[in-house]
Amino acid sequence: MKPQMNARPLAIAVGQALAALAAVAIAAASPAHAAETAPRPWMDRSLSADQRATLALQAMTQQEKLGWVLGHFGADFANKTKKHPAALPFSAGYITGVPRLGLPALFETDAGLGVATQATATPRERTSLPSGLATTATWDKRLAYNGGAMIGAEARASGFNVMLAGGVNLLREPRNGRNFEYAGEDPLLAGTMVAQQVKGIQSNHLIATTKHFAVNDQETGRFVLDARIGEAANRTSDLLAMQLVLEQADPGSVMCSYNRLNGVYACENDYLLNQVLKKDWGYKGYVMSDWGAVHSTTQAANAGLDQQSGWEFDKSQYFGGALEEAVANGHVTQARLDNMVHRVLRAMFDKGVVDHPVAEGGAIDFAAHGLVTRTGAEEGMVLLKNEGGLLPLKPGAGKIVVIGAHADVGVLAGGGSSLVYPIGGNAVPGLEPKVWPGPVVYHPSSPLKAIQARAPGATVVYDDGTDPARAARLAAGADVALVFAQQWVGEALDATSLSLPDGQDALIAAVAKAQPRTAVVLETSGPVTMPWVGQSAAVLQAWYPGTSGGEAIARVLFGEVNPSGRLPATFPVSESQLPRPVLDGDPKDQTTRFAVDYHEGAAVGYKWFDLKGLKPLFPFGHGLSYTRFSYSGLAASQKDGKLQLRFKVSNTGAVKGKDVPQLYVAPLNAKWEAPKRLAGWDKVELAPGASTEVSVAVDPRLLATYDSRSKTWRIAKGGYKVLLARDAGGADAASVTVQLPQSTLDLSGKPLR
Ligand code: BGC
Numbered sequence: 001m002k003p004q005m006n007a008r009p010l011a012i013a014v015g016q017a018l019a020a021l022a023a024v025a026i027a028a029a030s031p032a033h034a035a036e037t038a039p040r041p042w043m044d045r046s047l048s049a050d051q052r053a054t055l056a057l058q059a060m061t062q063q064e065k066l067g068w069v070l071g072h073f074g075a076d077f078a079n080k081t082k083k084h085p086a087a088l089p090f091s092a093g094y095i096t097g098v099p100r101l102g103l104p105a106l107f108e109t110d111a112g113l114g115v116a117t118q119a120t121a122t123p124r125e126r127t128s129l130p131s132g133l134a135t136t137a138t139w140d141k142r143l144a145y146n147g148g149a150m151i152g153a154e155a156r157a158s159g160f161n162v163m164l165a166g167g168v169n170l171l172r173e174p175r176n177g178r179n180f181e182y183a184g185e186d187p188l189l190a191g192t193m194v195a196q197q198v199k200g201i202q203s204n205h206l207i208a209t210t211k212h213f214a215v216n217d218q219e220t221g222r223f224v225l226d227a228r229i230g231e232a233a234n235r236t237s238d239l240l241a242m243q244l245v246l247e248q249a250d251p252g253s254v255m256c257s258y259n260r261l262n263g264v265y266a267c268e269n270d271y272l273l274n275q276v277l278k279k280d281w282g283y284k285g286y287v288m289s290d291w292g293a294v295h296s297t298t299q300a301a302n303a304g305l306d307q308q309s310g311w312e313f314d315k316s317q318y319f320g321g322a323l324e325e326a327v328a329n330g331h332v333t334q335a336r337l338d339n340m341v342h343r344v345l346r347a348m349f350d351k352g353v354v355d356h357p358v359a360e361g362g363a364i365d366f367a368a369h370g371l372v373t374r375t376g377a378e379e380g381m382v383l384l385k386n387e388g389g390l391l392p393l394k395p396g397a398g399k400i401v402v403i404g405a406h407a408d409v410g411v412l413a414g415g416g417s418s419l420v421y422p423i424g425g426n427a428v429p430g431l432e433p434k435v436w437p438g439p440v441v442y443h444p445s446s447p448l449k450a451i452q453a454r455a456p457g458a459t460v461v462y463d464d465g466t467d468p469a470r471a472a473r474l475a476a477g478a479d480v481a482l483v484f485a486q487q488w489v490g491e492a493l494d495a496t497s498l499s500l501p502d503g504q505d506a507l508i509a510a511v512a513k514a515q516p517r518t519a520v521v522l523e524t525s526g527p528v529t530m531p532w533v534g535q536s537a538a539v540l541q542a543w544y545p546g547t548s549g550g551e552a553i554a555r556v557l558f559g560e561v562n563p564s565g566r567l568p569a570t571f572p573v574s575e576s577q578l579p580r581p582v583l584d585g586d587p588k589d590q591t592t593r594f595a596v597d598y599h600e601g602a603a604v605g606y607k608w609f610d611l612k613g614l615k616p617l618f619p620f621g622h623g624l625s626y627t628r629f630s631y632s633g634l635a636a637s638q639k640d641g642k643l644q645l646r647f648k649v650s651n652t653g654a655v656k657g658k659d660v661p662q663l664y665v666a667p668l669n670a671k672w673e674a675p676k677r678l679a680g681w682d683k684v685e686l687a688p689g690a691s692t693e694v695s696v697a698v699d700p701r702l703l704a705t706y707d708s709r710s711k712t713w714r715i716a717k718g719g720y721k722v723l724l725a726r727d728a729g730g731a732d733a734a735s736v737t738v739q740l741p742q743s744t745l746d747l748s749g750k751p752l753r
Pocket residue numbers: 092110111164211290291417
């Protein structure tokens with residue numbers, strides 16, 4: 001459950017009374033008995049989703065229409081009010097259907113890591129994917145799709161037909177408490193990977209909701225902050241990531257965010273919803289609000305909001321009686337209300353929600369799903385450092401000491417509405433905070449046990465790490481020390497700094513000093529600083545690794561899986577390298593309005609580091625393997641105005657492995673936000689000695705700058721250096737220069753003649 005603002009109880013009481021009246025009105029207006037025999041032309045599957053939505057809309061009463069645009073919360077709220085009676089217990093939301101017309105209710109569940117529960121009392125125990133950053137770190141589109149398909153199947157089996165998943169807010173702020181729900185700092189990588197997840201979810205005949213639109217890039221002050229960013233910069237960064245998701249996956253719904261964008265709340269922002277989303281991008285789905293993100297009736301409806309979600313979180317039932325009145329008196333036209341409903345219905349027909357009704361209690365193959373999440377976790381782990389080939393560990397490794405982060409029993413999860421409650425319960429109950437955005441949850445997948453199982457000849461002992469001196473003594477007497485470190489963050493709660501909390505830096509430093517063969521395993525939401533990095537031989541970034549995380553970590557440590565993850569975000573040396581060394585806003589004050597000036601514009605992450613000539617701790621794209629790869633034959637050609645790049649990758653090491661060759665483009669003359677951009681990549685698996693040809697087509701928008709006045713992308717004539725690289729850090733493997741002609745592209749990147 002998630003209390004968000006203080007002034008809730010009164011608003012809820014009033015709102016509940018209104019809801020009860022509305023329910024009576026809907027019941028009275030529904031001629032249920034006449035329905036059975038009446039024809040239902042909208043059920044004809046040979047018609048388009050648009051046609052079906054139009055026909056269904058025509059058959060509806062005004063009260064029925066109004067029902068589609070008002071969402072109810074699905075859980076008891078602060079124990080003061082009851083959920084909508086028909087909602088699934090402890091779910092995110094519910095929208096009344098129109099059963100007399102064969103149109104099912106909408107049952108909404110969070111989120112991108114799996115089927116979440118909005119309370120601790122009776123959680124649904126479901127499979128959790130590794131964090132969004134971990135999935136993105138795989139750089140493997142197929143895995144992102146598979147993960148989406150898996151959690152979508154669990155949503156369906158749990159009775160949900162709307163999954164509030166597809167988080168694509170850019171990692172502008174490494175302290176953002178929700179980075180683990182998102183997909184990193186690069187718009188191409190984030191947009192591509194999240195699109196695959198959305199496709200996977202929707203393959204289950206569900207609606208996926210991509211979010212949070214837009215520039216909701218920190219949690220501190222999220223209800224009030226004003227994200228200030230230039231239009232062209234936004235189109236080239238946060239908006240581009242979202243645009244790619246819409247183009248590639250066509251999610252049924254988009255969730256507008258809590259924050260303001262350039263002065264106007266996102267859910268009543270005409271520029272964002274009407275102009276960019278619906279007009280420029282031609283989006284045909286519906287816009288739902290975030291829970292508590294609506295502030296008006298007329299303005300929101302006319303600016304493009306189609307559905308108020310979990311109205312109990314808002315100050316009023318803005319899209320209830322108030323909207324009815326606004327339509328009656330003409331402040332919102334009937335056509336606009338019809339369009340709002342049409343968009344919801346269209347998504348329902350288009351995604352298969354009507355033709356494939358959901359039911360609770362479907363079978364879930366947890367063993368198979370455990371493998372899906374384990375594969376994602378393994379492939380998303382990033383081997384940041386491996387001096388002297390400490391990893392992979394050998395099975396007969398003598399004495400291994402495992403230290404810290406509850407590695408004896410489980411792996412950490414992030415907090416907030418996206419939390420998937422573990423199968424088998426929380427491995428470490430009782431940690432603070434116990435309430436929203438807690439509880440702190442560990443999935444019961446023990447790294448220690450998985451390590452023990454792989455080292456039958458070794459002595460494997462555990463120390464909880466609370467006494468660094470004791471842990472260091474144990475480490476000194478062992479052959480290898482594995483220090484697990486964690487950073488718990490969650491929705492509504494940014495990290496206060498990039499340092500590991502609870503004195504873990506000191507613990508790692510003490511252990512690494514005592515034992516040169518120390519590997520650190522990080523379970524963090526996103527980037528952290530590592531003052532001890534020079535002392536520890538190896539560092540493995542495991543993120544929040546999900547349901548099978550302990551097993552996945554051990555498999556990578558022992559080389560059953562060759563690490564192939566690459567960083568989807570830059571790891572800075574310290575906060576002083578960031579565009580905002582100090583986070584804006586006050587975590588204790590969620591009501592005073594303030595602005596965040598995104599002065600870096602589109603120069604997010606590695607682009608900022610390039611622009612400022614800063615050397616990060618670990619660059620975007622970085623990740624090691626237990627084998628080596630070499631690149632050759634980089635060649636560029638242009639086909640139908642599209643830049644095509646080809647090259648060869650060879651595995652020159654001794655073991656099978658996967659590589660992620662990356663292509664960056666740097667203009668020689670044109671002025672971009674930063675020296676270079678990621679333009680493409682591939683992930684390839686190669687046996688030792690094997691090679692493969694890779695070919696990558698570049699989205700022309702990545703070679704262009706956005707012109708706000710003409711709403712076009714423009715490629716400047718001139719030379720562009722294509723870099724074939726292992727990461728964004730500047731150690732490029734090969735480069736080639738291409739000459740591009742001047743060209744102008746429409747919003748979708750098609751050349752205009
Ligand atoms: C979050 C959304 C979530 C919604 C429903 C909000 O607090 O920001 O991401 O989908 O709650 O639980």
